[in-house]
Amino acid sequence: MITKFQEKVYNVVQKIPKGKILSYKEVAKLTGSPRASRAVGNALNRNPFKEVPCHRVIKSDGTLGGYAKGAKEKARILKKEGYLKNGL
DNA sequence: GACCTGACTCAAC
DNA sequence: AGTTGAGCCAGGT
Numbered sequence A: 001m002i003t004k005f006q007e008k009v010y011n012v013v014q015k016i017p018k019g020k021i022l023s024y025k026e027v028a029k030l031t032g033s034p035r036a037s038r039a040v041g042n043a044l045n046r047n048p049f050k051e052v053p054c055h056r057v058i059k060s061d062g063t064l065g066g067y068a069k070g071a072k073e074k075a076r077i078l079k080k081e082g083y084l085k086n087g088l
Numbered sequence B: 001g002a003c004c005t006g007a008c009t010c011a012a013c
Numbered sequence C: 001a002g003t004t005g006a007g008c009c010a011g012g013t
Helices: A004-014 A024-031 A039-044 A072-082
Strands: none
Touching: A004 A039, A024 A039, A039 A072
């Protein structure tokens, strides 16, 4: 079951281009509630849409934050996307 | 409808 | 600069 809020969140996150990263705060702002960063993380965690690149959403500090499949996997994907580096 | 929880954020110590 | 506390939003019980 999805709510209007989640729908907005998935819609915004889905529009994130490759190599682009948005913070939970930014996504929350786009959804209409700049303070709903937690609700955004909540929605992304239960994200039913595999097309939604939830791994492109990180904390405002620049840290990855969390990931439904594991923060490690998230970091790995971001590396592949080009946001993070392999350590080089 | 109130209470609890969660991938957050900001401010203070 | 790292840890802790309080604030805020939505979903589920």
